[in-house]
Amino acid sequence: GQQVMQIPQYQHVQEGEDFTTYCNSSTTLSNIQWYKQRPGGHPVFLIQLVKSGEVKKQKRLTFQFGEAKKNSSLHITATQTTDVGTYFCAGVPSQKLVFGQGTRLTINP
Amino acid sequence: NAGVTQTPKFQVLKTGQSMTLQCAQDMNHEYMSWYRQDPGMGLRLIHYSVGAGITDQGEVPNGYNVSRSTTEDFPLRLLSAAPSQTSVYFCASSQSSGTEGETQYFGPGTRLLVL
Numbered sequence: 001g002q003q004v005m006q007i008p009q010y011q012h013v014q015e016g017e018d019f020t021t022y023c024n025s026s027t028t029l030s031n032i033q034w035y036k037q038r039p040g041g042h043p044v045f046l047i048q049l050v051k052s053g054e055v056k057k058q059k060r061l062t063f064q065f066g067e068a069k070k071n072s073s074l075h076i077t078a079t080q081t082t083d084v085g086t087y088f089c090a091g092v093p094s095q096k097l098v099f100g101q102g103t104r105l106t107i108n109p
Numbered sequence: 110n111a112g113v114t115q116t117p118k119f120q121v122l123k124t125g126q127s128m129t130l131q132c133a134q135d136m137n138h139e140y141m142s143w144y145r146q147d148p149g150m151g152l153r154l155i156h157y158s159v160g161a162g163i164t165d166q167g168e169v170p171n172g173y174n175v176s177r178s179t180t181e182d183f184p185l186r187l188l189s190a191a192p193s194q195t196s197v198y199f200c201a202s203s204q205s206s207g208t209e210g211e212t213q214y215f216g217p218g219t220r221l222l223v224l
Contacts, residue, residue: 009149042199042215101151
């Protein structure tokens with residue numbers, strides 16, 4: 001079964017609003033990766049977090065790795081229409097890379 | 110570099126037909142994998158390979174076969190297609206197994222409809 005859980009499954013926001021997706025694992029993860037998939041496209045690597053409590057930023061995107069290395073979040077400040085897509089986290093809870101179910105972000109311009 | 114390529118982009122099959130989804134990469138990556146993507150289910154691992162001649166099952170292997178005769182190619186075979194195999198299929202590759210955080214490079218996907 002799915003060992004890396006991601007919520008919410010869907011999120012619709014007005015352009016300019018913030019957006020956050022959360023990733024949780026029941027076991028400690030050695031690292032967490034985040035991917036973005038544009039509509040009709042394929043997943044593209046965004047970032048990797050390795051250290052406990054790590055925070056990384058890419059322009060309006062902020063990625064966090066929990067202190068216990070069991071959860072992670074992606075926060076987008078002031079969304080733009082180019083942020084539309086599905087965001088996936090991926091981690092290794094037990095020997096294999098497992099993807100979360102993804103959060104599909106839609107934006108009302 | 111072309112990266113990861115997949116063919117065909119679209120395919121319609123009748124129940125019981127067989128076909129092979131092609132995947133190739135030109136990055137000399139040892140690790141290759143196949144995922145299927147269904148609404149609400151995310152990306153589920155079908156089969157993977159850690160190098161030429163070595164393959165193993167993922168989370169949802171039933172109904173699919175793979176082989177890895179070369180480093181570059183990793184075809185996925187559907188021996189007798191079923192409607193439940195209607196999905197989008199992605200091939201991915203990385204430097205190694207992905208367990209140490211290696212970036213996964215995805216192909217453009219194959220959209221399969223089984224009637």
